[in-house]
Amino acid sequence: MTRRGFVLGGVSAGALLAAPGVALAQPGAGAGRDAGRRAGVLEGGPDIVDCGGWGARPNSAVVPVWNQRPVKILVHHTASPNVADTSRGAADAVARSIQNFHMDARGWLDTGQHFTISRGGFVLEGRHRSLEVLRGGRQQVEGAHCTGQNVVAVGIENEGIYIDQDPPGALWDSLRATCAYICGQYGIAPTELYGHRDFKNTICPGDRLYGMLPRLRSEVAGVLGQRIEGGEVKASWPLLRQGDSGEQVLAAQYLLRDAGVAVKTDGRFTPATAAALTEFQVATGAEEPNGILGGESWPVLARTVERGEGSDAERAVDSLASGNTEAVPDTVDHSAWQRLLGTGGAEVDQTVDPVGPVR
Numbered sequence: 034m035t036r037r038g039f040v041l042g043g044v045s046a047g048a049l050l051a052a053p054g055v056a057l058a059q060p061g062a063g064a065g066r067d068a069g070r071r072a073g074v075l076e077g078g079p080d081i082v083d084c085g086g087w088g089a090r091p092n093s094a095v096v097p098v099w100n101q102r103p104v105k106i107l108v109h110h111t112a113s114p115n116v117a118d119t120s121r122g123a124a125d126a127v128a129r130s131i132q133n134f135h136m137d138a139r140g141w142l143d144t145g146q147h148f149t150i151s152r153g154g155f156v157l158e159g160r161h162r163s164l165e166v167l168r169g170g171r172q173q174v175e176g177a178h179c180t181g182q183n184v185v186a187v188g189i190e191n192e193g194i195y196i197d198q199d200p201p202g203a204l205w206d207s208l209r210a211t212c213a214y215i216c217g218q219y220g221i222a223p224t225e226l227y228g229h230r231d232f233k234n235t236i237c238p239g240d241r242l243y244g245m246l247p248r249l250r251s252e253v254a255g256v257l258g259q260r261i262e263g264g265e266v267k268a269s270w271p272l273l274r275q276g277d278s279g280e281q282v283l284a285a286q287y288l289l290r291d292a293g294v295a296v297k298t299d300g301r302f303t304p305a306t307a308a309a310l311t312e313f314q315v316a317t318g319a320e321e322p323n324g325i326l327g328g329e330s331w332p333v334l335a336r337t338v339e340r341g342e343g344s345d346a347e348r349a350v351d352s353l354a355s356g357n358t359e360a361v362p363d364t365v366d367h368s369a370w371q372r373l374l375g376t377g378g379a380e381v382d383q384t385v386d387p388v389g390p391v392r
Contacts, residue, residue, distance in 0.1 A: 078214035079207060081148070082157045083164050087125040089132055092143040092161045097175040099392045104384050105186045105225040106212055107179055108246065109146060110238040115193045119153030119203065127192050128157045135177070145177035146188040148211060154203030156211055159190065170218040175392075179232055180320055184386040186227070187215050195239030209249060213256035223253040224261060225382055230272050234319060234327040240272075266378040268371045270331035275324070277302040280352055281374055285326055287349035288334045289313055298348075331370075338365040 111131065116123065132144045139145070147163040150156050158164040163174045167187075178188030189211060191204055200208070216223050226249055229237035247265050254261045271281050283300035289309050290296055296309035307324030314322035317333050326334070338346045340363045353373040354361045362369050371377045 078168075078218075079156050079210040081164050081211075082125075082128075082155060084158050084161050087128045087157050089128070089144070089161065090136065093136060094142040096143060096160060096162050097392055098162065098166060099173045099175060099184050099387070100171075101173060101184070101387075102171065102219045102221075103173045103185055103187050104219075104221060105182075105227055105382050106215055106221065107182055107186045107188050107227050107229055107232070108208070108238045108242065108249070109178060109188060109190045109229045110195050110242055111149075111190050111192050112194050112237065112239075113192060115198060116152060119151065119201070121153070121155055124149075124151030124153055124155035124157060124192075127151055128159070131159070131190065139177075141177050146190040147174060147176050147178070148187070149190045149192065150204055150207050150211065151192045152201050152204050154201075154207040156207050159188075167215065167218055179229055181385045182232055185384045187219075191238065191242065195242035196236060197241060199241050199245070205245075209252050209256060212249065212253045216253060217257060223250050223257060223259065224265060224267075224379065226250050226253065227267065227381070231267070231269055231328045231381065233329045234314070234321065234323055234325045236272065236274070236325065268368065268378040268381050269376045270326075270328050270335075270371065271374055271376050273302055273326040275302050275304060275307050280355075282306070283352045284349040284374070285310075285334065287345045287352060288336075291336070291345035291349070292334065332367060335367060335370040337367075339363065340365070 111127070113127075128144070128149050131146075131149065135141045135145045136143065143161055144159040146159040147167075148156060149159050160174055160176055163176075166172045166174050173184055173187075176183045176188050178190070179186065182188075189208065191200060191208060193200060193204070212223070212226060215221060226246055228243040228246055229235055230243060246267075250265050251261050273282055273285055278301045280300065282302045283298060286296050286298040286300070286306060286309075289306075290298060292313055294309045294313050296306055297303075310326055310330070311322045311324045313334065314324075314330055317330070319330055336346060338344070338350055340347065340350075340361065350361060350365050350373065361373070365373070368377065
């Protein structure tokens with residue numbers, strides 16, 4: 034499903050910053066009952082098993098540490114079976130399997146993500162030094178969970194596959210607590226939680242878990258003694274793949290034709306459409322040309338369109354505008370595309386990884 038394949042094969046809470054256009058309001062007087070519990074969560078964070086605790090191999094090279102704080106959190110799923118074994122031993126085994134896969138098959142120096150949460154709710158350190166650096170709250174371990182986001186975002190893998198199933202309660206509770214602790218340590222707003230698919234052409238973290246991210250943002254804010262007032266749904270790009278149909282697919286087909294790729298414009302995401310998309314992804318340097326249209330290829334495909342130009346890109350606009358009560362602007366940019374596609378929302382943090390040797 035992704036480049037990673039099937040994986041198993043200090044700042045105080047009061048300093049949280051609101052995302053643009055999002056108000057983080059203080060709770061009412063009745064929330065005082067929970068103050069002690071919140072303080073306990075933030076002071077030490079959830080129980081996290083370090084690399085030594087689950088029997089990690091030594092990293093094969095020095096783990097890079099950057100003298101800057103991350104600004105967001107990326108949620109992943111491992112795309113592995115939803116096993117019934119929720120024991121600590123099973124959690125340790127998952128962490129070892131991931132590390133073996135990432136080091137032996139991918140050739141990485143260590144596990145790619147910063148933290149792993151098992152289906153039993155056990156939280157484990159992924160890449161070496163991630164827990165130590167998180168507790169310091171001033172630096173960031175460079176991961177390998179999402180190209181372009183490995184320094185600016187903390188990556189959390191959640192064991193299982195959540196395309197048509199919800200994560201178990203124990204995993205969800207640990208994910209909420211872990212995100213709240215990370216936000217508190219780094220001053221990350223609880224609105225700045227994203228899915229892997231927001232930045233890449235991937236199903237990860239699964240349709241169901243991705244759809245729960247607005248709830249996760251709200252619950253994390255609650256743990257931190259805050260509440261999100263409006264704008265908790267982030268602007269995104271729809272994820273399209275084989276079997277889909279409708280106006281979004283038709284618009285994508287017109288855009289592919291506008292880019293010079295031969296494709297039938299019938300609104301059905303057939304294998305032929307997937308092949309055309311893969312051709313486009315190869316031509317535009319997508320990290321993994323896979324025929325899935327997500328957060329990496331949409332921004333390249335959906336070019337800025339001037340109304341009246343008579344192009345296939347304008348036909349894509351028209352296909353979405355029919356039946357859409359919102360006025361179409363004369364210049365259709367990314368924000369306008371997302372509104373037409375029905376995935377508009379609050380502004381997304383576009384911060385990407387730094388380049389160069391400075392750490």
